[in-house]
Amino acid sequence: MISIGTQAGLAYAFVEREVALMKRYWLWELVWIIYGIVTSLSVAYIGLAVPIISGSAVDPVTTSRFVLYLLVGTIAWRFMGLVFENIAEIIAWERWEGTIEYTFMAPVPRLTHLAGMAGGTIIRALVFSVTTLFAVMLFIPVDLSHANAVSAIVMLLVGTVAFMGLGIASAVFPLLWTEKGLQMAYIVQAVVLLVSGVYYPTTVLPSWLQALSVISPATYVIEGMRRALLDGADLVALWPLVWPALLVGVLSIPIGLRAFIAAERYAKRTGRLKRSG
Amino acid sequence: MAIAVRENIGPPTVGAAHPALRAQDIVKRFRSSGKDVAAVDGVSLAVARGEIYALLGANGSGKSTLIRVFSTLLEADEGAVSVFGLDIRRDELAVKRLINRVSVEASFFKKLSAMENLVYAGRLYGVAAADARVRSREILIRLGIAETRHDEPLEKLSRGMQQKVAIARAFLTSPSLLLLDEPTTGLDIRSKREVQTFVRDLRDAHDATILLTTHDLDEAERLADRIGILHGGRLVAEGTTAELCARYGARGTLEEVFMTITGRKIEDLEAETNDGPAREPASET
Numbered sequence: 007m008i009s010i011g012t013q014a015g016l017a018y019a020f021v022e023r024e025v026a027l028m029k030r031y032w033l034w035e036l037v038w039i040i041y042g043i044v045t046s047l048s049v050a051y052i053g054l055a056v057p058i059i060s061g062s063a064v065d066p067v068t069t070s071r072f073v074l075y076l077l078v079g080t081i082a083w084r085f086m087g088l089v090f091e092n093i094a095e096i097i098a099w100e101r102w103e104g105t106i107e108y109t110f111m112a113p114v115p116r117l118t119h120l121a122g123m124a125g126g127t128i129i130r131a132l133v134f135s136v137t138t139l140f141a142v143m144l145f146i147p148v149d150l151s152h153a154n155a156v157s158a159i160v161m162l163l164v165g166t167v168a169f170m171g172l173g174i175a176s177a178v179f180p181l182l183w184t185e186k187g188l189q190m191a192y193i194v195q196a197v198v199l200l201v202s203g204v205y206y207p208t209t210v211l212p213s214w215l216q217a218l219s220v221i222s223p224a225t226y227v228i229e230g231m232r233r234a235l236l237d238g239a240d241l242v243a244l245w246p247l248v249w250p251a252l253l254v255g256v257l258s259i260p261i262g263l264r265a266f267i268a269a270e271r272y273a274k275r276t277g278r279l280k281r282s283g
Numbered sequence: 284m285a286i287a288v289r290e291n292i293g294p295p296t297v298g299a300a301h302p303a304l305r306a307q308d309i310v311k312r313f314r315s316s317g318k319d320v321a322a323v324d325g326v327s328l329a330v331a332r333g334e335i336y337a338l339l340g341a342n343g344s345g346k347s348t349l350i351r352v353f354s355t356l357l358e359a360d361e362g363a364v365s366v367f368g369l370d371i372r373r374d375e376l377a378v379k380r381l382i383n384r385v386s387v388e389a390s391f392f393k394k395l396s397a398m399e400n401l402v403y404a405g406r407l408y409g410v411a412a413a414d415a416r417v418r419s420r421e422i423l424i425r426l427g428i429a430e431t432r433h434d435e436p437l438e439k440l441s442r443g444m445q446q447k448v449a450i451a452r453a454f455l456t457s458p459s460l461l462l463l464d465e466p467t468t469g470l471d472i473r474s475k476r477e478v479q480t481f482v483r484d485l486r487d488a489h490d491a492t493i494l495l496t497t498h499d500l501d502e503a504e505r506l507a508d509r510i511g512i513l514h515g516g517r518l519v520a521e522g523t524t525a526e527l528c529a530r531y532g533a534r535g536t537l538e539e540v541f542m543t544i545t546g547r548k549i550e551d552l553e554a555e556t557n558d559g560p561a562r563e564p565a566s567e568t
Contacts, residue, residue: 012409019406023392026403030394030436104390108452111354112407113379274358277313280351281390 016114017122024096024126028133042134043141046080049205050146053077070149071236077142078232079204081135085162086169086224087195088131093123093173094191098180104281116267120177124170150235157234157241164251165227171258172198172223178262178269182278198222203229223254301368303460303492304330304353309362311348322348323359324516330460330494330509332367335486337507338496339541345516346496347387350464353494354384366460380408383458387465389445393438397423397448400437401455408456415455422451427477443470450478454485461485463495467502479506500537510537514545 028035053073057064064072100106109119142148176194179187201208201215202224208216219225230247233239241248273279311323323345330336340346351357353364355375364371366378391400398419405415423433426447428440437445450466463482467475483506485491497503503510504524512520512527520527520540528535531543 015409016407019403022406023395023403026395026399027392103392104388105392107354107356107384107386107390108404109407111356111379111382111384112404113376113409114407115376271358274356275360277351277357279356281388 013115013118013121016118017125019114020119020122021126021129024123024130028130039134039137042084042138046077046084046138046142047145049076049080050142054146070147073146074148074150074236075232076205077139077146077148078235079228081139081142082162082165082228082231083199083202083204083224084138085131085135086165086227087199088134089124089127089166089169090173090176090195090198091191092127092130093120093170094177094180094188096123096127097177098184098188101180101184101281107280110270110279116270117263120174120263120266124173127173128166128170152238153235154238154240155234157239157244158231160241161227161230161234161244161248161251164230164248164255165223167255168223168227168251168258171255171260171262174262175258175265178265181266181269181273198224201225221254223251223258226251301365302329303332303334303367304328304494305365306349306353307363309349309352309359309364311345311352311357311359321516323352325362326513326516326518327362328511328518328521330492332492333486333490334508335482335493335495335506337503337510338494338513339498339500339503339510339537340496340513341498341545344513346513347464348516349513350384350386350462350494350496354382354462355379381459382462383408383453383456384462385446385449385453385464385466387468389442389449391437391445391448394436396434396436397428397440397451398433400448401452404452405455410456419451419455422454423448425477426451426481427474443474446470447474447478450481454481457489457491459491461491461493463493465497466495467497467499475502482506500541504537512541512544520544 050073052059053076054069056069056072097106100109112119114122172194176191179190181187183190197218201211201219202222203219204224208219208225211219226247230239230244230251233244233247270279306329307327309323309326310321312319312321314320322343326345326349328336338346338349348357352359353366353371355371355378358372366381369378369381371378392403395403398416401419401423402412402415405419406412410418420430420433424430428444428447428451432440432444437448440448446466446469453461453463461482466482467478470478479502482493482495486493493506495503495506507524509521509523510527511518520531522530524537527537527540531540
């Protein structure tokens with residue numbers, strides 16, 4: 007019988023490992039945090055520059071709303087993007103280091119293993135995103151007077167679940183092909199970025215890309231966060247955006263897990279479950 | 284100094300009538316240059332509880348492939364493997380709790396310290412962090428790694444030291460069946476002796492079963508109760524050193540046995556296989 011306490015203890019091993027790696031690679035982590043802050047600031051300054059770029063007067067309230075619109079996109083994407091990419095990156099990293107053999111040989115159910123990895127990833131994404139948010143607020147005044155924080159947090163949690171599933175599914179690529187697999191995962195992430203309305207409404211996309219935006223959970227999460235933080239929408243009002251993202255999460259986690267287990271079996275049959283590089 | 288191990292070390296009570304490891308007609312083929320090449324070709328063997336069994340063979344003879352099959356990292360195309368009576372596929376998780384492996388390459392998170400890596404490895408096998416720290420310290424010191432080095436990033440330790448940490452990682456989890464894939468390759472003579480003594484102590488004091496692959500004939504003779512010789516993916520001879528020498532070696536040495544069976548010295552075979560294509564394809568295809 008599988009005890010939840012035992013599984014939580016096993017999953018914690020991966021969280022602790024991620025935190026230990028963050029400490030050891032602190033300089034790299036600092037670089038990525040600074041990079042994230044600068045990226046978000048640059049996007050926010052585009053919002054502030056709208057009157058100059060457009061050559062027409064824009065009232066300060068509209069400008070402030072536009073800045074927050076962009077900031078929500080960039081910071082929410084930073085969070086979900088990290089959740090998505092980190093799981094695939096860890097698998098690739100473990101193959102390069104050769105530790106993948108020991109991880110997969112350990113008596114840890116795959117669900118526990120992946121849940122632990124996702125837990126470590128969420129901590130890292132939270133540190134990055136919260137730091138970015140506060141750093142940006144030091145430079146640019148952000149009007150959160152209408153914000154519904156609870157709704158925004160719920161939307162982010164829903165997005166986390168959805169992106170965990172997508173991250174697990176995309177980790178199949180580096181499990182089978184270390185370098186090419188990671189490249190494939192990045193391409194998937196890039197397409198999700200394009201179609202999810204991170205910096206613009208999805209309605210500006212060509213219709214065939216809008217079709218893709220319908221299946222991206224980020225579309226609903228980012229739109230929901232905007233409505234929560236810009237207009238103070240409550241969860242009842244956001245439900246039409248919550249359920250599709252939740253549906254993707256509920257479906258993508260078991261599908262991603264099954265795909266991962268199938269890929270593991272294939273890797274074991276073909277001798278790919280070993281150090282690469 | 285006694286080896287610090289968990290209390291639950293030793294063969295499990297489940298399946299007490301079974302050998303520690305039983306492999307039947309194992310075949311593993313890999314695709315190479317458009318053709319199927321059998322890395323392991325119909326190998327059957329059984330390792331009794333508490334036994335140290337050495338698999339000898341040159342590079343490419345199928346030793347590491349077999350170890351990878353036994354350690355659940357590779358699925359055999361044909362045949363069956365059981366560990367203490369548990370089927371390696373059907374009861375995979377239970378089998379994983381009973382085994383651990385040391386490979387020829389020490390693989391770690393190199394930025395983390397030996398202690399951090401060991402605590403992480405211990406957690407994966409259900410060893411509490413505090414317990415893992417105490418026992419890791421004891422094992423590392425026993426293997427000749429000074430305490431001052433335990434918290435240094437592994438990348439700062441020599442290859443030999445890293446290999447010892449890899450050995451400590453396997454010992455820490457108190458496996459009932461320990462799979463050692465050329466564990467002393469790259470170690471100096473003194474380190475080799477330390478590891479060999481430790482392996483013997485582990486078996487003698489805690490009834491662990493050990494399957495060792497090596498191309499070091501001296502190591503096999505020094506450690507093993509029984510020896511199997513792999514050649515071209517097949518188990519071509521098996522027995523105690525004395526039995527093999529009586530059967531094949533006119534002058535009573537393992538080297539003589541090896542030459543008689545394979546027609547070559549082990550060093551010549553290694554040189555040949557090092558120059559030739561690997562039996563397992565590169566994973567990046």
